Amino acid sequence: MSLRNVNLAKIHIAKAQLGLDDDAYRALLGRVAGVRSAKELGPRQVAQVLAEFQRLGWKPESKQQGRATPKVPQNRQVVLKKITALLASATRPWSYADAMAKHMFQRERVEWLDDSQLYRLMQALIIDRSRHEQQ
Template sequence: MRNPALAMIHIAKKELGLDDETYRAMLLSVGGAASSKDLTQDGIDRVLTHMKRCGWKPKRKAADKPRVGESRQSLINKAEALLAEAGRPWDYADAMAQRMYGVERAGWLAPVQLHGLVAALTYDAKRHGRFQGCN
């Protein structure tokens, strides 16, 4: 659990654009250590909370891909492929599900709604010149 948390701190540092001096001063004042490797678990939690308050938003991992029954898996795979091609995270599909159907997560959509989501992602790909389709 420690290594992924330390990796998140370093990702947040990069995404927030902190220089080394500012970063180390923040670690010392918020986490109580001059180096991330010296942080306690409580210090790690405080540093991550502080970085989120400063505007850092952790991205969802690929492992956060919705888990669904086998009957809907092909639609989820198609949506995932379209998202990856566009360079968009699953949060984008979740936002579309919320906007289109009032459902918080794309993985919670009914099969007919998943078809609509895939159609919308396909339309977006065509509009941006990314969809080749079958010829």
């Protein structure tokens, strides 16, 4: 889903949560951005409309990115920090790494991997990163 589509979805969610009827919504779009439809909004106008919704009391809900960083022994912290960075750079949650652990080693969670498996998981994420950088 593109950033534009995500922002347009936020606009429609805010409209619903603020309880705006169609006339009030279109009036707000006209007043803030000079348009009658969200489809006509440019990137700067989208930001202005979202800011106006927040001024009117809408609070965007942030998505939980999954679970917390796994707890592993001190000797595995360096590898775990690298895995954390790789997941963050690819904007993937920890559930992605857990799914890889299950697929690669039949372990449900990253923290259940031994040293060798944890290192190989990190290598797989590095390979994944290099594949996506080439595209």
